Amino acid sequence: MANLMNEFPEIDIKQDEPLMNYTYTHTGGPADWLAFPESVDQVKQLVDYVREHEMPLTVLGNASNLIVRDGGIDGLTIILTRLNKITVKDNQVIAQAGASYIDTTIVARDHSLTGLEFAAGIPGSIGGAVFMNAGAYGGETQFVVTDATVLLPDGTIKHFDNQGLDFGYRHSSVQDNHGIVLDATFTLKPGKHDEIKAKMDDLNERRAAKQPLDLPSCGSVFKRPKGYFAGKLIHDAGLQGYTHGGAQVSTKHAGFIVNIDHGTANDYLAVIHHVQETVKAKFGVDLETEVRIIGRD
Ligand SMILES: Cc1cc2nc3c(=O)[nH]c(=O)nc-3n(C[C@H](O)[C@H](O)[C@H](O)COP(=O)(O)OP(=O)(O)OC[C@H]3O[C@@H](n4cnc5c(N)ncnc54)[C@H](O)[C@@H]3O)c2cc1C
Numbered sequence: 001m002a003n004l005m006n007e008f009p010e011i012d013i014k015q016d017e018p019l020m021n022y023t024y025t026h027t028g029g030p031a032d033w034l035a036f037p038e039s040v041d042q043v044k045q046l047v048d049y050v051r052e053h054e055m056p057l058t059v060l061g062n063a064s065n066l067i068v069r070d071g072g073i074d075g076l077t078i079i080l081t082r083l084n085k086i087t088v089k090d091n092q093v094i095a096q097a098g099a100s101y102i103d104t105t106i107v108a109r110d111h112s113l114t115g116l117e118f119a120a121g122i123p124g125s126i127g128g129a130v131f132m133n134a135g136a137y138g139g140e141t142q143f144v145v146t147d148a149t150v151l152l153p154d155g156t157i158k159h160f161d162n163q164g165l166d167f168g169y170r171h172s173s174v175q176d177n178h179g180i181v182l183d184a185t186f187t188l189k190p191g192k193h194d195e196i197k198a199k200m201d202d203l204n205e206r207r208a209a210k211q212p213l214d215l216p217s218c219g220s221v222f223k224r225p226k227g228y229f230a231g232k233l234i235h236d237a238g239l240q241g242y243t244h245g246g247a248q249v250s251t252k253h254a255g256f257i258v259n260i261d262h263g264t265a266n267d268y269l270a271v272i273h274h275v276q277e278t279v280k281a282k283f284g285v286d287l288e289t290e291v292r293i294i295g296r297d
Contacts, residue, residue: 002053003015004033004035004049004076007049008035008042008045008046008049010042011035011036011037011038011042011045011046012035012036012038012082013033013034013035013036014031014033014034015032015033015034016030016031016032016072017030017031017033017034018030018072019031019034019063019068019072019073019077019295020068022060022063022079023063023066023067023068023218024062024063024064024065024123024216024217024218024219025067025216025217025218025259025263025265025268026216026259026263027067027068027070027259027263027264027265027267027268028063028067028068028069028070028072028265028295029068029069029070029071029072029073029265029295029296030072030073031058031072031073031076031077032072032073032074032075032076032077033075033076033077034076034077034078034079035076035077035078035079036078036079036081036082037078037080037082037083038082038083039083040083040151040157040182043078043080043083043151043180043182044151044155044157046076046078047151047153047155047180048155049076050075050076051153051154051155055075055076056073056074056075056076057075057076057077057078058073058075058076058077058078058294059077059078059080059127059180060077060078060079060080060128061079061080061081061097061098061124061125061126061127061128061129061131062081062100062123062124062125062128063079064123064124064128064218064219065124065128065132065134065218065219065290065291065292066218066291066292066293066294067218067265067268067269067291067292067293067294068265068294068295069265069266069269069293069294069295069296069297070264070265070266070295070297071295071296071297072295072296073294073295073296074296078180079098080096080097080098080125080127080180081098081100081125082098083096083097083098083099083182084096084098084099084100084103085099086099086103086104086107088107088108088111088113091113091187091188091189091190092146092185092186092187092188093107093108093111093113093116093185093186093188094183094184094185094186095107095126095183095184095186096126096182096183097125097126097127097130097180097181097182097183097184098125098126098127099125099126100123100124100125100126101119101122101123101124101125101126101129101134102119102120102121102122102123104116104119104126104186105117105119105120105200108186108188108196109193109196109197109200110193112190112191112192112193112196113188113189113190113191113196114188114189114190114191114192114195114196115143115144115186115187115188115189115191116139116144116186116188117139117196117199117200117203118135118136118137118138118139118140118203119134119136119139119141120199120200120203120204121136121203121204121207122134122136123219126181126183126184127180127181127182127184129141129184130145130148130165130172130174130181130184131172131174131175131181132170132171132172132290133167133168133169133170133171133172134170136203136207137203137206140167141167142162142165142167142172144186144187144188145162145165145167145184145185145186146161146162146185146186146187147159147160147161147162147184147185148160148165148174148181148182148183148184148185149181149182149183149184150174150177150179150180150181150182151179151180151182152177152178152179153177153178153179157182158179160173169223169224170223170290210252210253211252211253211256212250212251212252212253212256212258215250215258215259215260216258216259217250217256217257217258217259218257218291219256219290219291220255220256220290220291221255221256221257221272221275221289221290221291222234222255222275222287222288222289222290223287223288223289223290225285225286225287225288228283228285230254230255230287231253231254231255232254233279233283233285233287234249234254234255234275234279234287235254236282236283237275237278237279237282237283239254239274239275239278239279240254242271242274242275243260243271244267244270244271244274245261245263245264245266245267245270246259246260246261246262246263246264246267247259247260247263247264247267247268247270247271248260248263248271249271249275257271257272265295269293272289275287
């Protein structure tokens with residue numbers, strides 16, 4: 001097998017690197033190869049390499065919306081968090097894929113630009129937020145993104161406007177074209193710094209009051225089923241506190257599964273399965289995971 005550290009001496013690459021060191025759940029087995037590109041050119045070099053060598057490729061941002069199975073990930077995994085520049089031009093904020101959504105909201109606030117307040121506490125990266133159409137408190141990424149630059153699997157770089165991103169509930173076209181988001185442009189409106197800050201502070205307080213932010217988790221595990229709230233169904237099924245190994249349905253927010261004691265991805269998957277079975281048996285509702293589950297058993 002080729003040694004990627006020798007192929008790309010200028011890129012920080014690790015072999016058999018445990019992904020539990022990077023995921024928000026603190027679970028997940030090793031990536032065969034884990035790369036931290038620092039420029040678009042480096043991302044492109046890696047993508048060209050895996051295409052030519054028919055190697056599996058996985059792209060991660062802040063790893064706040066996924067469960068990596070305990071067997072780890074085949075081939076090359078790329079973490080984009082070193083591609084994290086945020087620039088402002090008039091009423092537009094342009095953020096690279098690895099920039100944190102939270103930092104991006106702070107930059108918008110400090111330039112008195114309104115529209116991104118809803119994302120003040122979403123712990124993902126910009127790439128992950130576009131990929132997932134992340135949203136909270138009535139706001140969604142799709143309402144503010146007007147352009148995203150995407151590296152497609154064939155090596156071409158293409159701009160997608162809002163329509164081309166085909167946003168839906170926790171969906172964007174990047175999930176279908178298997179591209180890598182390189183950056184996104186947010187078109188905002190001039191606002192008042194103090195009002196923007198007050199709104200962000202309020203949303204963060206509401207989040208801290210409701211969510212178990214002191215424990216590792218991956219946010220809301222399940223999508224909102226039509227006509228229901230996943231958290232309420234789980235609460236009403238008496239599942240809060242249900243524990244398998246080190247993973248537990250949060251006693252603070254029923255939609256979250258927290259890692260209370262060295263839980264593994266298998267523990268998480270067992271809890272997810274139990275919740276799905278119980279809610280189906282009690283209420284006849286299928287809970288679909290919002291969190292992405294990837295990797296080998
Ligand atoms: C405490 C907590 C609270 C949360 N609150 C919210 C919330 O209020 N609203 C909400 O929507 N989400 C929430 N989340 C979930 C998560 O933060 C979002 O889904 C976020 O958008 C994921 O971004 P990420 O960078 O962490 O993506 P990752 O978890 O790294 O990846 C998620 C998916 O996106 C893909 N991906 C990542 N980057 C790229 C890229 N550059 N190009 C192409 N694909 C990419 C990955 O391959 C993967 O399939 C929360 C999570 C936690 C832990």
